[in-house]
Amino acid sequence: MTARKEQKEKRRQDILKAGLSIFIRKGYEATKINDIAEKTGMSVGLLYHYFGSIQLLHEELINIGLSGRTGQYFPQYDDPLDYFLKAAKHIFDMAKADHFTAELFVLMNQAQRNPNLSNSIKGKLEQNNVIVKSIELIEEGQCQGIIRKGNPMALALSFWLSIQAYMEMIALNPDVPYPEPHWLIDLLKAGNDQN
Amino acid sequence: MTARKEQKEKRRQDILKAGLSIFIRKGYEATKINDIAEKTGMSVGLLYHYFGSIQLLHEELINIGLSGRTGQYFPQYDDPLDYFLKAAKHIFDMAKADHFTAELFVLMNQAQRNPNLSNSIKGKLEQNNVIVKSIELIEEGQCQGIIRKGNPMALALSFWLSIQAYMEMIALNPDVPYPEPHWLIDLLKAGNDQN
DNA sequence: ATTTTCATTGAATATTGTTTTAATGATTAT
DNA sequence: ATAATCATTAAAACAATATTCAATGAAAAT
Numbered sequence: 001m002t003a004r005k006e007q008k009e010k011r012r013q014d015i016l017k018a019g020l021s022i023f024i025r026k027g028y029e030a031t032k033i034n035d036i037a038e039k040t041g042m043s044v045g046l047l048y049h050y051f052g053s054i055q056l057l058h059e060e061l062i063n064i065g066l067s068g069r070t071g072q073y074f075p076q077y078d079d080p081l082d083y084f085l086k087a088a089k090h091i092f093d094m095a096k097a098d099h100f101t102a103e104l105f106v107l108m109n110q111a112q113r114n115p116n117l118s119n120s121i122k123g124k125l126e127q128n129n130v131i132v133k134s135i136e137l138i139e140e141g142q143c144q145g146i147i148r149k150g151n152p153m154a155l156a157l158s159f160w161l162s163i164q165a166y167m168e169m170i171a172l173n174p175d176v177p178y179p180e181p182h183w184l185i186d187l188l189k190a191g192n193d194q195n
Numbered sequence: 196m197t198a199r200k201e202q203k204e205k206r207r208q209d210i211l212k213a214g215l216s217i218f219i220r221k222g223y224e225a226t227k228i229n230d231i232a233e234k235t236g237m238s239v240g241l242l243y244h245y246f247g248s249i250q251l252l253h254e255e256l257i258n259i260g261l262s263g264r265t266g267q268y269f270p271q272y273d274d275p276l277d278y279f280l281k282a283a284k285h286i287f288d289m290a291k292a293d294h295f296t297a298e299l300f301v302l303m304n305q306a307q308r309n310p311n312l313s314n315s316i317k318g319k320l321e322q323n324n325v326i327v328k329s330i331e332l333i334e335e336g337q338c339q340g341i342i343r344k345g346n347p348m349a350l351a352l353s354f355w356l357s358i359q360a361y362m363e364m365i366a367l368n369p370d371v372p373y374p375e376p377h378w379l380i381d382l383l384k385a386g387n388d389q390n
Numbered sequence: 391a392t393t394t395t396c397a398t399t400g401a402a403t404a405t406t407g408t409t410t411t412a413a414t415g416a417t418t419a420t
Numbered sequence: 421a422t423a424a425t426c427a428t429t430a431a432a433a434c435a436a437t438a439t440t441c442a443a444t445g446a447a448a449a450t
């Protein structure tokens with residue numbers, strides 16, 4: 001009863017995987033339907049049978065990302081600095097364990113910079129924006145004296161852009177060595193300052 | 196005698212500026228000739244009069260980048276750590292002073308990740324790759340005990356990807372606050388380690 | 391066993407993008 | 421003042437991509 005349904009589900013997954021891989025490499029706007037057809041070995045028509053359009057395939061991936069663990073690095077933490085350490089660890093660990101999720105993480109970041117997505121998607125991405133959310137945590141850490149002085153937005157960007165850039169490198173190039181999460185924390189930590 | 200030549204040179208510059216701005220926002224492959232025509236207010240035909248094709252316009256920009264100051268952050272330095280500090284300062288200072296060059300910096304980094312460029316361009320970009328060049332400097336700093344222990348490649352990537360990602364943010368979004376260069380140096384510095 | 395469903399394809403069509411071209415008129419050179 | 425040059429445009433030709441469609445056959449339902 002399910003030989004067909006299984007096949008169908010497998011193809012869906014194959015298309016999603018191939019699409020994700022190409023989207024993060026070429027960028028959404030530069031991805032051709034034919035790239036995906038070649039990568040999956042399917043005909044172009046079949047792709048349209050499964051997903052109505054490239055845009056819908058892309059949105060489906062973003063929705064998977066939004067619903068999955070990618071967006072949720074909100075562990076228990078002792079103090080603001082500990083939050084950033086645990087978040088970094090969590091993200092790199094998940095990249096090691098699951099390459100698909102690593103790629104999804106990159107897709108989400110790229111999507112955030114893409115101005116012409118559907119409004120509903122843009123709104124949802126906005127809500128999940130870790131950088132904005134981190135700013136007050138940075139300020140809190142500065143009050144406690146455990147996070148260095150400086151513009152909180154600039155500190156949040158320094159930390160998260162580092163993570164995102166390194167994750168992009170890893171997603172595109174899985175054999176690259178990983179950084180130690182605590183290196184990145186030293187970006188934020190108070191006590192090394194010369195001024 | 197020069198009314199026309201001046202106009203011509205100005206248009207060339209306008210096209211280069213507009214092209215650069217769009218390339219770094221959309222990515223080279225996703226940039227349409229029409230995007231550039233709209234941004235400059237010129238007809239599409241005129242663009243072809245100045246540059247033979249989109250590819251040639253792109254290559255021209257990369258060549259400007261290769262010949263300009265963008266690639267040359269090789270100041271005098273006291274020790275490896277000092278090199279990275281001066282390089283970071285240099286890059287952010289030049290971004291503050293000259294937005295075009297900041298955008299060019301981003302274009303060069305994006306180009307390095309683009310697999311289908313002409314071979315001559317790829318070769319030149321390869322030679323200018325700071326990350327590869329930094330690795331031995333990192334190792335030297337590790338011997339001296341001023342750079343933290345750890346995989347030198349991973350350290351070089353942590354530093355340079357942070358710079359590049361932040362520069363991309365600045366180029367796309369000029370009103371964002373700048374980081375302090377010494378924050379990024381703490382990624383590399385020995386002496387904060389807990390292990 | 392027959393009918394229905396539906397995954398799959400390749401080709402047709404529609405859309406979008408690139409490049410070339412011929413015509414125009416304003417500047418420059420004579 | 422006349423001729424030559426050449427920046428400029430709009431439209432034509434060409435090329436690549438996206439999307440739809442009708443036909444096929446193999447699995448599923450009856």
